[in-house]
Amino acid sequence: MIRGVPDLVVEVLSPSTAAMDRGLKMETYARYGIGEYWIVDGARTAVEIYRLDAEAGAYRLTATCRAGDQAGTPLLPLLSVDIAALFMSC
Numbered sequence: 001m002i003r004g005v006p007d008l009v010v011e012v013l014s015p016s017t018a019a020m021d022r023g024l025k026m027e028t029y030a031r032y033g034i035g036e037y038w039i040v041d042g043a044r045t046a047v048e049i050y051r052l053d054a055e056a057g058a059y060r061l062t063a064t065c066r067a068g069d070q071a072g073t074p075l076l077p078l079l080s081v082d083i084a085a086l087f088m089s090c
Helices: 020-033
Strands: 008-012 036-041 046-053 058-065 069-073 076-082
Touching: 008 020, 020 036, 020 058, 046 069, 058 069
Parallel strands: 008 036
Antiparallel strands: 036 046, 046 058, 069 076
């Protein structure tokens, strides 16, 4: 059994859940102290990276990555996501 909260949550938007992903889910993840929240937006072929501002208890947009960019996080130093490759089949 795994206990605790993850360091990073990655959410793939769909038109039917986008408002909830950017609202209720984001607020809930911040409340539980998840360090980063990435939103993968296929319609915009972009990945938004939000980092938790612990003092404010809310996420702050720190990067919007598009084709040609590599997405990464200091939470997982070996993670590098090629944004163009991520959306190749979209």
